[in-house]
Structure formats: structure tokens, C-alpha cells
Amino acid sequence: MRVYNGADSLRLRQLQTQLSARKFLMLHPESQLHYPFGDALPPMGTVQEIAPGIRWLRMGLPFALDHINLWLIRDHFDGRDGWAIVDCGIDSAETRMHWERIFSDALEDLPVLRVFVTHMHPDHIGLAHWLCDRWNAPMAISGTDYYVAHAACSGHEGVSAGGAEALRFFHMHGFGDVDTAQKLLDRRGYYRQLVPAVPNAFQRLQDEKTIQIGPLKWQCISGFGHAPEHIALYCASAQVLIAGDMLLPRISTNVSVYSDEPEANALQQFLDSIDRFTELPADTLVLPSHGKPFLGAHTRIAQLHAHHRSQLESLLAFCAEAPRCAADAIPVLFKRTLDFHQLTFALGEAIAHLHALWHAGKVVRLQDDQGVLRFHAP
Numbered sequence: 433m434r435v436y437n438g439a440d441s442l443r444l445r446q447l448q449t450q451l452s453a454r455k456f457l458m459l460h461p462e463s464q465l466h467y468p469f470g471d472a473l474p475p476m477g478t479v480q481e482i483a484p485g486i487r488w489l490r491m492g493l494p495f496a497l498d499h500i501n502l503w504l505i506r507d508h509f510d511g512r513d514g515w516a517i518v519d520c521g522i523d524s525a526e527t528r529m530h531w532e533r534i535f536s537d538a539l540e541d542l543p544v545l546r547v548f549v550t551h552m553h554p555d556h557i558g559l560a561h562w563l564c565d566r567w568n569a570p571m572a573i574s575g576t577d578y579y580v581a582h583a584a585c586s587g588h589e590g591v592s593a594g595g596a597e598a599l600r601f602f603h604m605h606g607f608g609d610v611d612t613a614q615k616l617l618d619r620r621g622y623y624r625q626l627v628p629a630v631p632n633a634f635q636r637l638q639d640e641k642t643i644q645i646g647p648l649k650w651q652c653i654s655g656f657g658h659a660p661e662h663i664a665l666y667c668a669s670a671q672v673l674i675a676g677d678m679l680l681p682r683i684s685t686n687v688s689v690y691s692d693e694p695e696a697n698a699l700q701q702f703l704d705s706i707d708r709f710t711e712l713p714a715d716t717l718v719l720p721s722h723g724k725p726f727l728g729a730h731t732r733i734a735q736l737h738a739h740h741r742s743q744l745e746s747l748l749a750f751c752a753e754a755p756r757c758a759a760d761a762i763p764v765l766f767k768r769t770l771d772f773h774q775l776t777f778a779l780g781e782a783i784a785h786l787h788a789l790w791h792a793g794k795v796v797r798l799q800d801d802q803g804v805l806r807f808h809a810p
Contacts, residue, residue: 462682464735465728468717473724477533479504482725483670483717485646487538491521491530493555495773497683500555501721503674504538506646507545514545516645517569518665518674519721522558522626531563544569546645548637550676551659552577552584554626556721561629572635572643574654576661581630584623588692594619598776601691605783606759606804615772637663650674653709657687657702657784666712674719678706679732681723684739688780689787699740699788706733740785747785748809751795755806758782 474480479487485506490499503518521527535544544567549557557573564571573581599616602608637643639654648667655662655678665674677685687702689695709716714730726732743765750756750764761782762775770778786807789795795807 462726464731465681465726467681467724467726469725471724477530477537479534479538482719483672485648486670486672486719488719488725489530489534489538491527491555493522494524496771497722499722501719501723503719504534505648508646509545512543512545514543515539516546516548517544517563518548519550519556519676520547520559520563522554523562523628524558524626527559528562531559543567547571548643548665549573549577550664550674550721551662552581553659553677554623556676557581557630558627561631564631570633570635571631572637574638574661574663575634575636577659577663578630578634578636580660581627585627585630587621587624594622596620597691601694602779604694604803604805605779606757607779608802608804619776639663655702655705655708657698657700657705658685662705664709666716670717671713671715672717672719673709673712673729675709675721677721678702679709679718679729680720681718681726681732683722684736686777686781687784688777689783690780695787696784697787697791699784700791703737703740706736709733740788743785744788748789748794751786751789751807752809755798755808756786757804757806758786761786 469480469482472480474489476490476492479489482488487504489502489504491502492498493500500519500521502521505516505518507514507516521531544563547560547563547569549560549571551557551574560571563569594616596617598619599613602612602616637652639652641652643650643652643665648670650665650667653664653666655664658677662676662678664676664678666672673679685702687698689698709729710733712729715727716729717725717727718729719725746764747761750761758779759782762778765782765785766778786795790797790807795809798806798808800806
């Protein structure tokens with residue numbers, strides 16, 4: 433039997449401390465990021481200045497993810513001084529009420545001159561039509577997201593995660609129960625409930641385009657996998673990145689495959705997109721759509737790669753045991769109980785991860801007699 437001396441005991445304690453630290457960082461990755469404003473959050477209907485001419489506000493959401501961050505930037509456009517809005521919130525009476533308070537208390541008696549939208553998801557574009565009409569202001573967004581938003585408002589089911597097309601897609605990936613079918617049919621027109629309209633015209637944002645907002649120049653950085661053509665905005669002089677949903681501090685951005693692009697490789701697109709942010713300075717202030725502004729973009733990108741790599745490894749081992757459909761894979765990727773709204777996102781993420789393995793040639797895709805797609809690692 434080995435007898436441990438004092439030096440051995442000290443080394444053992446050091447190893448235990450290192451292992452405990454690694455475990456803590458794995459469980460709490462946000463502890464590796466720096467939040468320059470601490471836990472301070474602007475109350476609904478108020479703003480908080482985070483850099484000269486840039487203000488932060490928050491709006492509520494009726495989901496488990498219960499808020500969205502929006503941004504005001506001091507602007508000068510068409511010979512007038514005023515403000516630019518970046519992202520809008522969903523169309524709801526509460527959101528309109530909070531915006532009216534901001535118009536009254538936070539704009540210094542100046543108008544809104546322009547509305548910028550990072551992408552077409554309801555919490556970002558939902559109230560754009562009202563804001564643009566309210567201030568006779570143009571909306572800027574990528575062309576792809578503008579037309580996809582128009583399609584969703586017109587009732588195209590492929591992008592709304594509800595209705596008969598979503599039901600067919602869910603069945604193809606392993607959901608065939610009556611309860612799920614009825615809930616999906618009941619979600620027909622779900623997008624239009626949160627985005628009843630979009631402006632009739634838009635100004636196009638596209639990759640590498642430079643936008644002058646007041647005294648600041650912002651570069652458009654396109655991203656894919658989360659939305660059709662997400663646009664983040666980076667200001668080099670202020671070292672500020674309005675990241676939208678592409679870089680969040682606490683959670684991994686939802687990356688899904690939908691029925692309108694059923695064989696997409698969304699996860700790989702997302703990972704390739706966030707790698708572009710590694711070109712920015714390490715001390716860039718990141719303004720995310722959810723969570724708190726943070727420093728540590730390079731660290732966060734590495735964390736997201738590690739997270740999805742771990743998920744893919746778990747799924748690959750799962751598919752090596754037997755052919756698996758996306759519904760089978762959800763418990764592998766999500767350990768918590770999901771409500772139905774979250775379940776629709778979870779299925780899309782499960783497909784995205786399985787497709788990453790499939791496109792990489794690590795699994796094969798099979799279709800059974802019931803039309804369900806299954807993935808197997810031979």
C-alpha cells in the first residue's frame with residue numbers, strides 16, 4: 433500500500449482544485465465572460481446609456497426567454513437629427529406602451545429617423561410596421577429576411593412552425609401523436625399573431641456594407657443558420673458589436689431546420705458564421721439580443737463550438753446503437769422538461785445536429801415504411 437507524504441497530499445489537493453474549477457467553468461461558462469454593467473438592467477420603458485450615443489432598452493416576451501434587448505443610436509439622416517432603432521419587439525399592447533414611454537421620456541424631443549432589423553423573427557421585426565408608420569421612418573433589413581417575413585405574414589406555413597406543412601414535417605421526423613398534431617394545426621398563423629404586418633418597402637442591408645448612423649460607421653456582418661440572412665452591426669471606432677441572436681452570453685442560439693428548407697445544414701452554417709466574429713478585437717463590447725452586454729467574444733465563440741461538438745459526439749454514439757429519428761434525439765440534446773413552444777425549437781435543433789452529422793458523412797439517412805427519416809452511424 434502506498435503511503436502519501438506531504439508533497440503528495442499537496443499535489444492531490446491541487447488536482448482536486450483544478451478539476452473543481454474545470455467542472456465549474458463547464459457548468460457556468462458565462463463566468464468566463466465579463467459583464468461591464470454588472471447586473472444592472474434598464475427597467476421596461478426606460479433606457480440605459482452603454483456608450484456615447486448608444487442606449488439599451490428591453491421589452492418583454494411571452495416565452496420562457498422572457499425579454500429582448502433593443503438599441504437606440506443617435507442618428508443624423510436626411511438633414512435631421514434624431515434616433516435610429518435597432519430591433520423592435522413583438523407587436524403587443526404592452527410593447528407599444530413601453531415604446532410610447534420611451535418616445536416621451538428618452539428621445540430628448542428628437543424623432544426616430546430609421547428602423548434597423550437584424551432578422552425576421554417576431555421579437556425583432558414584429559413592431560417594425562408600427563414604428564415605421566408612427567415616425568414615417570424607413571426600415572433596413574436583409575433582402576432575404578424581408579421577403580421571408582412577407583411570406584410568413586401572408587400565411588406561408590413553411591416558415592411559421594405551424595399548420596399542415598409543419599405537421600407533415602414533424603411526422604417525417606418522428607412525431608405522429610394526436611396531441612402534437614392538434615397543437616401544430618392550432619399554431620397555423622402563429623407568426624402573424626406576433627407580426628401582423630411588415631413595412632411595404634425596405635432598405636437593403638447586406639454583408640460588408642457600411643452604414644453611417646450619426647457620427648458612427650457600422651459594418652454589416654451576415655450570418656446564417658439561425659435566420660435566413662441575419663445582419664449583425666459592428667462599429668470599429670466604438671468597438672461595439674450589435675450581435676442580434678448570433679452571439680448570446682448564456683444560451684446557445686436556436687439553430688433549426690424547417691420544412692421550407694428540409695435538407696439544410698443549419699448548424700454548420702451557424703458555426704461558420706460566428707467564426708467571422710473572431711476577426712474582431714478581443715475586447716469588443718458585444719450587445720446581444722438576450723442576456724447582458726458582455727466582453728469576451730472570442731471566449732464565447734470557443735464555448736459554443738465546444739458545446740455543439742459535445743452534442744454531436746453524444747448524438748453520433750446514440751445513432752451508432754440503432755437508427756434514430758429527430759424525435760428520439762431530443763432527450764439526448766435537452767435534459768430539461770420542454771413546453772410545446774420549446775419542443776418545436778428542440779425538434780428543429782435535433783434535425784440540425786443530425787444533418788450536420790449527415791452532411792459530414794458520419795451517419796446515413798434512411799426512410800422507413802411510415803415515411804419517418806432515421807439516421808444511423810454504420
